[in-house]
Amino acid sequence: MQIRNRAFLxxxxxxxxxAGLTGCKKSGDAADADTIVIGxxxxxxxxxxxxGQSSHAGTQMAIDEVNAAGGVLGKKIKLVTEDDQxxxxxxxxxxxxLVSREKVVxxxxxxxxxxxxxxxxxxxxxxxxxxxxxxxxxxxxxxxxSIFRVCFIDPFQGTVMAKFALARGxxxxxxxxxxxxxxxxxxxxxxxxxxxxxxxxxxxxxxYASGDKDFKAQLTSIKEGAPDAILxxxxxxxxxxxxxxxxxxxxxAPLLGGDGWDSPSxxxxxxxxxxxxxxxxxxxxxxxAPRIQEFVTKYKAKHGTIPDAMAALGYDSAMIxxxxxxxAGTTEGKALRDAIAATxxxxxxxxxxxxxxxxxxxxxxxxxxIKDGKFVYVETVAP
Amino acid sequence: MDQFVQQLLNGLFxxxxxxxxxxxxxxxxxxxxxxxxxxxxxxMLGAFGGLYVHKALEPLLNxxxxxxxxxxxxxxxxxICAALGIAIEYFAYRPLRNRPRLNVLxxxxxxxxxxxxxxxxxxxxxxxPFPALIPRQNISGLGGLTVTMTQVIVVVVTTALLVGxxxxxxxxxxxxxxxxxxxxxxxxxxxxxxxxxxISFTFxxxxxxxxxxxxxxxxxxxxxxxxxxxxxxxxxxxAAVLGGIGNIPGAALGGMIIGVVETxxxxxxxxxxxxxxxxxxxxxxxLILILLFKPxxxxxxxxxxxx
Numbered sequence: 282m283q284i285r286n287r288a289f290l291x292x293x294x295x296x297x298x299x300a301g302l303t304g305c306k307k308s309g310d311a312a313d314a315d316t317i318v319i320g321x322x323x324x325x326x327x328x329x330x331x332x333g334q335s336s337h338a339g340t341q342m343a344i345d346e347v348n349a350a351g352g353v354l355g356k357k358i359k360l361v362t363e364d365d366q367x368x369x370x371x372x373x374x375x376x377x378x379l380v381s382r383e384k385v386v387x388x389x390x391x392x393x394x395x396x397x398x399x400x401x402x403x404x405x406x407x408x409x410x411x412x413x414x415x416x417x418x419x420x421x422x423x424x425x426x427s428i429f430r431v432c433f434i435d436p437f438q439g440t441v442m443a444k445f446a447l448a449r450g451x452x453x454x455x456x457x458x459x460x461x462x463x464x465x466x467x468x469x470x471x472x473x474x475x476x477x478x479x480x481x482x483x484x485x486x487x488x489y490a491s492g493d494k495d496f497k498a499q500l501t502s503i504k505e506g507a508p509d510a511i512l513x514x515x516x517x518x519x520x521x522x523x524x525x526x527x528x529x530x531x532x533x534a535p536l537l538g539g540d541g542w543d544s545p546s547x548x549x550x551x552x553x554x555x556x557x558x559x560x561x562x563x564x565x566x567x568x569x570a571p572r573i574q575e576f577v578t579k580y581k582a583k584h585g586t587i588p589d590a591m592a593a594l595g596y597d598s599a600m601i602x603x604x605x606x607x608x609a610g611t612t613e614g615k616a617l618r619d620a621i622a623a624t625x626x627x628x629x630x631x632x633x634x635x636x637x638x639x640x641x642x643x644x645x646x647x648x649x650x651i652k653d654g655k656f657v658y659v660e661t662v663a664p
Numbered sequence: 665m666d667q668f669v670q671q672l673l674n675g676l677f678x679x680x681x682x683x684x685x686x687x688x689x690x691x692x693x694x695x696x697x698x699x700x701x702x703x704x705x706x707x708m709l710g711a712f713g714g715l716y717v718h719k720a721l722e723p724l725l726n727x728x729x730x731x732x733x734x735x736x737x738x739x740x741x742x743x744i745c746a747a748l749g750i751a752i753e754y755f756a757y758r759p760l761r762n763r764p765r766l767n768v769l770x771x772x773x774x775x776x777x778x779x780x781x782x783x784x785x786x787x788x789x790x791x792x793p794f795p796a797l798i799p800r801q802n803i804s805g806l807g808g809l810t811v812t813m814t815q816v817i818v819v820v821v822t823t824a825l826l827v828g829x830x831x832x833x834x835x836x837x838x839x840x841x842x843x844x845x846x847x848x849x850x851x852x853x854x855x856x857x858x859x860x861x862x863i864s865f866t867f868x869x870x871x872x873x874x875x876x877x878x879x880x881x882x883x884x885x886x887x888x889x890x891x892x893x894x895x896x897x898x899x900x901x902x903a904a905v906l907g908g909i910g911n912i913p914g915a916a917l918g919g920m921i922i923g924v925v926e927t928x929x930x931x932x933x934x935x936x937x938x939x940x941x942x943x944x945x946x947x948x949x950x951l952i953l954i955l956l957f958k959p960x961x962x963x964x965x966x967x968x969x970x971x
Contacts, residue, residue: 325789326784326789327789327891328889328891330789330790331790334790485934486934487930487933487934488933490944492891492894492895493895494881494884494885494887494892494895495674495678495884495885495927497674497678497927498671498674498675498926498927498928498930498931498943499930499931501667501670501671501674501931502667502671502930502931502932502933502934504667505667518791518887521887522885522886522887525800525886529800529802529810529812530670530810531802531810546790546791546793546887549792549793550791550793550886550887552793
């Protein structure tokens with residue numbers, strides 16, 4: 282009796298498995314005929330999941346809008362999204378899978394620079410273009426001529442925060458760097474370069490790793506230097522905890538950071554301790570321009586939350602790709618690459634986007650502060 | 665000088681948490697001679713247990729004075745995790761009881777991954793803020809030094825649990841049975857010890873300790889996520905081996921040493937000329953040195969193999 286039951290179970294499982302397999306194959310065949318397949322790598326789970334989820338929501342919204350308007354080149358677009366679990370190493374694996382198995386015509390993603398750096402050589406080798414929505418480390422687009430980004434880069438972002446600190450009269454700044462993130466390392470480096478060249482002093486330099494929760498040792502050491510501000514160039518997870526621990530140790534200096542702070546999770550964890558700190562970002566949802574407010578309303582209707590910068594950048598990266606497909610009239614790798622490279626004065630949500638010779642977008646940054654638990658616009662800094 | 669004392673304090677408080685988790689590792693090893701790699705994940709479940717118990721009972725807890733509310737949340741979460749620990753043992757480890765130990769070890773890693781990824785499905789992937797069960801305030805009157813209320817509670821609870829555990833193992837009948845089992849399982853069974861009950865009890869107790877550790881950890885660092893157990897789990901494992909695995913005071917000592925060394929290395933990294941990212945490396949170097957020169961751990965006894 283038991284053996285028979287097991288045999289039935291096994292048969293059933295086999296049936297389900299084959300059904301699943303053939304199902305997959307069918308959709309793949311259909312994709313060749315009347316759809317354009319675009320691959321997306323996003324951190325939907327794991328340490329920086331709020332970034333991945335936002336950028337994916339923005340990207341998906343753009344694709345849905347294009348499809349609702351009849352698609353492009355007479356075809357519908359199919360977005361295939363792979364989750365890399367916010368893991369170093371996983372982004373490359375899923376990018377390979379998208380290229381070889383799904384035969385995507387272009388790759389979108391990642392938001393984190395370290396993970397984009399894994400995807401870039403794969404796209405370059407496969408001869409398909411890749412557009413990163415939010416990777417700000419310069420090395421990302423230096424990988425090859427098929428790699429693009431729709432955001433500003435760290436040298437600019439670091440300089441913006443250094444300028445901002447100097448303008449406030451802060452001459453002594455301590456630096457906390459997440460050494461496991463290329464993004465954080467780059468941001469700290471460019472901040473230091475500009476800051477020290479223009480009369481500032483770095484009074485303490487400490488490092489940590491993503492996933493760390495205890496920063497008391499570093500902060501105790503930083504406190505000795507009595508800094509006017511502390512550059513925390515990493516991502517929101519650690520910055521939130523760092524902020525509470527700094528206040529516990531009696532450090533009153535504000536924290537400074539980059540776009541890696543832009544997550545509601547930051548304020549939830551840091552609470553009052555993060556009030557009065559500053560970070561640079563790609564866009565402010567308080568911007569009154571009608572184009573931006575229209576985007577905010579549409580996004581809110583769909584997801585129930587106000588879009589953050591990652592959502593806007595995800596939207597822009599997809600729209601630029603669609604625009605290029607339209608102009609190229611084909612999805613063939615080389616022609617599509619050239620069309621993206623020729624992007625000029627594209628009216629994106631995060632600003633007017635022109636891709637320069639290095640395939641980077643030169644765009645202004647906004648500086649935001651945290652007030653009553655909300656991100657409040659302070660100023661715009663042009664490159 | 666002030667800075668040194670502050671760093672020492674930081675290290676001791678961090679070490680107390682490691683010690684608390686290490687106790688669970690060491691106890692299961694002491695009785696069953698196998699390392700329960702899922703222990704760090706039960707620690708995570710303990711923190712989430714605390715979060716959800718707090719959410720469910722919020723109005724009631726707000727009307728209680730905070731030490732009582734903390735006790736309620738902690739005991740509830742410890743009970744939940746004790747039940748989970750017993751369930752894990754029952755479903756995952758018991759069927760393998762008479763198999764080679766390597767099988768159980770591999771299963772433990774599987775259980776660990778299972779809990780982490782199921783945790784992502786159930787709790788969501790993003791970190792969640794942990795409620796302030798212990799008022800976030802500093803203890804005053806210490807000059808330039810800062811010690812928070814949470815840190816004091818961590819040390820008090822860890823000490824209390826350590827003493828309580830020592831009492832259970834040394835003075836109760838179940839403790840006696842645990843020790844008998846660890847000495848010789850077959851002989852213990854022949855003498856009328858109900859092996860299954862003792863093993864279930866050991867897992868329940870170890871998991872309850874992990875839950876207490878999870879809540880204290882989440883109170884110190886108020887954000888919880890399904891992967892929060894991995895790093896402290898590994899540190900606690902190192903601490904347990906360092907102190908002599910299977911030895912309860914050894915686990916506490918090992919935890920303290922790892923906490924202090926890590927903190928001092930990080931705090932003085934600039935002066936020492938090593939990047940502070942190397943703190944984990946230093947902890948492991950100490951472990952390697954101990955294993956080279958005193959393989960049984962600091963407080964462990966050398967076991968002679970009978971021929």
